[in-house]
Amino acid sequence: YDIKSDLYYLFEDVNFKNYEDLTIAEYLIDPSRSKYEIDKSAKIYLNRNLHSLEDLVGKGKKTLSLSDVDKEKLGSYISMYLSLTEDLREKLLSYIDERDMKELYYDIELPLVKVLASMEREGIYVNKDYLIELGEEFQKELDELEKEIYSYAGYEFNINSTKQLGEVLFEKLNLPVIKKTKTGYSTNAEVLHKLKGSHEIIEAILRYRTLKKLTTTYIDGFITLISEEGKIHSLFNQNITATGRISSQDPNLQNIPIKTEEGRKIRKAFIPPENYSFVGGDYSQVELRVLAHLSGDEVMIEAFKEDADIHTKTASEVFHVDFEDVTPLQRSNAKAVNFGIVYGISDYGLSQDLDISRKEAKEYIDNYLDTYKEIKTYMADIVETGKKQGYVETIMHRRRYIPELESKNRNIRGFGERVALNTPIQGSAADIIKIAMVEIYQELQEKQLRGKLILQVHDELIIQVEDGDIDEVKELLSNVMSHAVELDLPLKVDINSGKTWYDAK
DNA sequence: TATAACAGGACTCG
DNA sequence: GCACGAGTCCTGTCCGT
Numbered sequence: 393y394d395i396k397s398d399l400y401y402l403f404e405d406v407n408f409k410n411y412e413d414l415t416i417a418e419y420l421i422d423p424s425r426s427k428y429e430i431d432k433s434a435k436i437y438l439n440r441n442l443h444s445l446e447d448l449v450g451k452g453k454k455t456l457s458l459s460d461v462d463k464e465k466l467g468s469y470i471s472m473y474l475s476l477t478e479d480l481r482e483k484l485l486s487y488i489d490e491r492d493m494k495e496l497y498y499d500i501e502l503p504l505v506k507v508l509a510s511m512e513r514e515g516i517y518v519n520k521d522y523l524i525e526l527g528e529e530f531q532k533e534l535d536e537l538e539k540e541i542y543s544y545a546g547y548e549f550n551i552n553s554t555k556q557l558g559e560v561l562f563e564k565l566n567l568p569v570i571k572k573t574k575t576g577y578s579t580n581a582e583v584l585h586k587l588k589g590s591h592e593i594i595e596a597i598l599r600y601r602t603l604k605k606l607t608t609t610y611i612d613g614f615i616t617l618i619s620e621e622g623k624i625h626s627l628f629n630q631n632i633t634a635t636g637r638i639s640s641q642d643p644n645l646q647n648i649p650i651k652t653e654e655g656r657k658i659r660k661a662f663i664p665p666e667n668y669s670f671v672g673g674d675y676s677q678v679e680l681r682v683l684a685h686l687s688g689d690e691v692m693i694e695a696f697k698e699d700a701d702i703h704t705k706t707a708s709e710v711f712h713v714d715f716e717d718v719t720p721l722q723r724s725n726a727k728a729v730n731f732g733i734v735y736g737i738s739d740y741g742l743s744q745d746l747d748i749s750r751k752e753a754k755e756y757i758d759n760y761l762d763t764y765k766e767i768k769t770y771m772a773d774i775v776e777t778g779k780k781q782g783y784v785e786t787i788m789h790r791r792r793y794i795p796e797l798e799s800k801n802r803n804i805r806g807f808g809e810r811v812a813l814n815t816p817i818q819g820s821a822a823d824i825i826k827i828a829m830v831e832i833y834q835e836l837q838e839k840q841l842r843g844k845l846i847l848q849v850h851d852e853l854i855i856q857v858e859d860g861d862i863d864e865v866k867e868l869l870s871n872v873m874s875h876a877v878e879l880d881l882p883l884k885v886d887i888n889s890g891k892t893w894y895d896a897k
Numbered sequence: 898t899a900t901a902a903c904a905g906g907a908c909t910c911g
Numbered sequence: 912g913c914a915c916g917a918g919t920c921c922t923g924t925c926c927g928t
C-alpha cells in the first residue's frame with residue numbers, strides 16, 4: 393500500500409525489482425475513487441471489516457503511540473491486516489487479469505512508481521534570490537494598484553473578497569451585472585473583460601488579480617517550500633485523476649505560468665546544478681493525434697502525416713478556403729473547435745469560449761463534423777459503448793466507469809457523454825507519456841548517462857543532464873517519446889534545452 | 898471567543 | 912447549466928471545543 397513513500401527513502405540502498413502496490417491495482421480497477429485505504433477496500437472487495445488503525449490508537453490529542461497499545465490487541469490487528477492484504481492482493485490481481493490490464497499494471501504503472509519516487513527525491517533547485525527579487529517587483533506594483541483601486545471605490549476594502557468587490561462594482565459604482573454566482577455577483581476575469589470600457593477600476597483589478605496570484609502562489613508559496621539544500625520536492629500522485637494522468641502537489645509543478653511573459657519569468661527560478669542543463673521534450677498536439685488514431689479519420693490522419701499546422705488545416709477544411717488564405721481569426725476559431733472536440737463539444741460551451749451565439753457555434757461544429765466524418769461517427773460510437781459497457785477504455789485498457797450516462801438528469805447525462813469522449817483521448821495520451829517515462833528512466837540507467845527525469849507536465853518531460861551528455865540525451869528523449877507506442881500516424885516531439893526551465897522551451 | 902474544517906470563487910496549467 | 916483533467920490561495924461560514 394503506497395509503496396512510493398517507502399521507495400522514496402529506501403531505493404538508493406535497496407535494489408527494488410519486485411514490488412507490488414495494491415493502491416495502484418485498485419486505482420486501475422476504479423480510478424474514480426477519492427482515496428485508497430485498506431479498511432475501505434477490504435469492505436468493497438472482500439466484504440470484510442478491518443478496524444481502522446484509528447480504533448486502536450485513537451485520534452486527536454489522545455492518540456497513542458504504537459508502543460503504548462496493548463500488545464495482544466496490536467498483535468491481532470497486525471495478523472488480521474496481513475492475512476487480509478494477501479486475500480485482497482489475490483482478488484485484485486484476478487480483476488487485473490480479467491480486464492486485460494496486466495501490461496498496464498506490470499509494465500507501465502508499477503515501474504512508474506519508482507520513476508516518480510526518483511523524481512520526488514531528486515527535486516529541483518530553485519533560485520531563491522531571483523524569486524525574492526521578482527516578488528519585490530510585483531509587490532511594488534501591487535501596492536500602487538491597491539491605492540488606485542481604493543481611490544476609484546472611494547473607500548478601502550478587501551480587494552481579495554469577491555463579496556466586497558461585488559458590492560463596490562455593482563452597488564457603489566453601479567456597473568452592469570453580467571453574471572451571477574450561487575452566492576452573489578460574479579467578478580471573474582471573463583466578466584471583468586466585458587466591463588473593461590465602463591470604468592477605469594476594471595483594468596486595475598484585472599492587473600491586481602494577475603500579480604496577486606503570481607505573488608501568493610508562485611513566489612511566497614514556493615519560498616516556504618524550499619529545503620535547506622535549496623530544492624523543491626513536489627509530490628507526483630499516481631492514483632488521483634479519473635483519466636490516468638498524474639497530478640503534482642506541494643507545490644503543483646504542473647501549472648507554473650507560461651501563457652504571459654510576466655508569469656513565465658517564474659520559470660527562470662527553476663535551475664539545474666552546476667555543469668548541468670535541462671533538456672525538455674514535448675508532444676505536439678498529442679490529444680488530437682490520439683483522436684485521429686482512435687477515430688481512424690482519414691482526413692485528420694492525412695493532415696498529421698503532412699505535418700501541416702493542424703489548426704490552419706482545420707480552418708481551411710471547415711471554412712472551405714485555401715490553406716494559404718486562412719485568416720488569423722479563422723485559425724483561432726478552428727483551434728477553439730479542435731479543443732472543444734477533445735473536451736466533448738457542446739454548442740453552449742463553444743459559444744461561451746468564442747463569445748458567439750449558440751446558433752453560430754452549432755454551425756461551426758456541424759461544418760467540422762462534415763469535414764471529419766469519422767470523428768462524428770466515433771463520437772456517437774464511444775458514447776454508445778460507454779452506455780452499453782458502463783465504462784470506456786484507453787489504448788492500454790485503462791478503464792473509467794461512467795455511471796452518469798444512466799442519469800435521468802439531462803445535464804448529468806450530458807456530462808457523462810463528454811466524459812465518454814474525453815477520457816479515451818486524455819487517458820491514452822497519459823498512457824503514452826507514462827510508457828515514455830518508464831523507458832527513459834531505464835535507458836538513462838543502462839546507457840549510464842548523467843541525466844535524471846525530474847518533471848512531467850502531461851505532454852512534456854524535463855530531464856536534468858550533465859552538459860557533456862546533452863546531445864545524447866536529446867536524441868534519446870526524442871526517440872523514446874516518438875516511439876513510445878505506434879499509432880496509425882506519427883507522434884511528433886519537440887526537443888529543447890537550456891540553463892533554466894524558462895529556456896528549455 | 899478563538900480556531901479548525903470546508904465550500905465557493907478565483908486563478909494557474911495541459 | 913456546462914466545455915475535459917488537475918491544485919492552490921483567499922474569504923466567509925459553519926461547527927465543535
